[in-house]
Amino acid sequence: GAGVSQSPSNKVTEKGKDVELRCDPISGHTALYWYRQSLGQGLEFLIYFQGNSAPDKSGLPSDRFSAERTGGSVSTLTIQRTQQEDSAVYLCASSLAIASGSFYNEQFFGPGTRLTVL
């Protein structure tokens, strides 16, 4: 079936503008994660959703970052008043479930949105 999709694939914006990044998880996946990958760096956790609720927002860098998930499916990451340090690839991942005894914890990643703030 279809994998995780993200849009746009590339986004160039001017400093101070707001941007919205979209993630479509694999159908039926209850858990959804956002990560950020800066150039040549590892992946940094931002936020995760279990259904529509976000139990852990601890990775969001500042209050300019927010995310929501509706209908247990699509998620949107919003960055307000973008800064040059926000430039990175934003990756979304989804997994079927989160459970210590479950075998379905594999996180499937989307292709990412490359954000460039000029």
Next chain:
Amino acid sequence: GENVEQHPSTLSVQEGDSAVIKCTYSDSASNYFPWYKQELGKRPQLIIDIRSNVGEKKDQRIAVTLNKTAKHFSLHITETQPEDSAVYFCAASILEYGNKLVFGAGTILRVKS
């Protein structure tokens, strides 16, 4: 919070040789350790994972070992091939706390033919 360190940052091996990448973690509560492979311009893909109740797991040419006492885990690739060239990331998480992955900085593996 959890901190994961990964070494080496780059690794060059001759085709057919073995490659070993090592990671250490700080939080003894971590119980899930996946490894991801990311080819240039592509998304990370899971290649193998291990839980804390297992010491070793193998899948064809790939194996992962976990030492809970020392808080380190390693990826072993045998009989390397040019298509193994990629960036490899280790990660650690606590499944009961949402399974948010804390990643190492990555290892660039180059397999020379």
